[in-house]
Amino acid sequence: MGIAHRHVESEDLIVTVWHGTVTWEEWAAVARRQVDEPNWSHGVRRLTDARSADTSALTPDHADAISAIYAETGGFSEVQLAIVADDMSALAENVRRSLNALGLTTLVFNRLEVACAWLDADPDITADAIGDLRAELDARLPRLV
DSSP states (O other): EEEEEEEGGGGTEEEEEEEEEEEEEHHHHHHHHHHHHOHHOOOOEEEEEEEEOOOTTTHHHHHHHHHHHHHTOOTTTTEEEEEEEETOOHHHHHHHHHTTTTOOEEEEEEEEHHHHHHHHOOOOOOOOHHHHHHHHHHHHSOOOO
């Protein structure tokens, strides 16, 4: 299915959702789009929800390559990123390590409520944004007749 993101203005929070199978090509394309978006570079609070994602095709080398894309923009010293992943996957840990090397403060959580508390974000508003983004990704799927 893929990756979708949006800036939640009321929370000044960038929410990214990984849902279904996520490929390297899609992850790289999203990273490139994000660094080109003016609002993305200004948000200092970010949350990535990967609880419904299949990341089995992604490797630590992919995490390092994504960090290289984000490194082009710089200025991450005040950025906080919460990654929510039910299985606390090795990929989430590799992303955390790679992004921390850029100056982002990145933590991996297995509960959305705890991630929101760390970011000082409203969990209900954040959960609504996540639900909307998942529905958007589901709508991209071709329908079987």
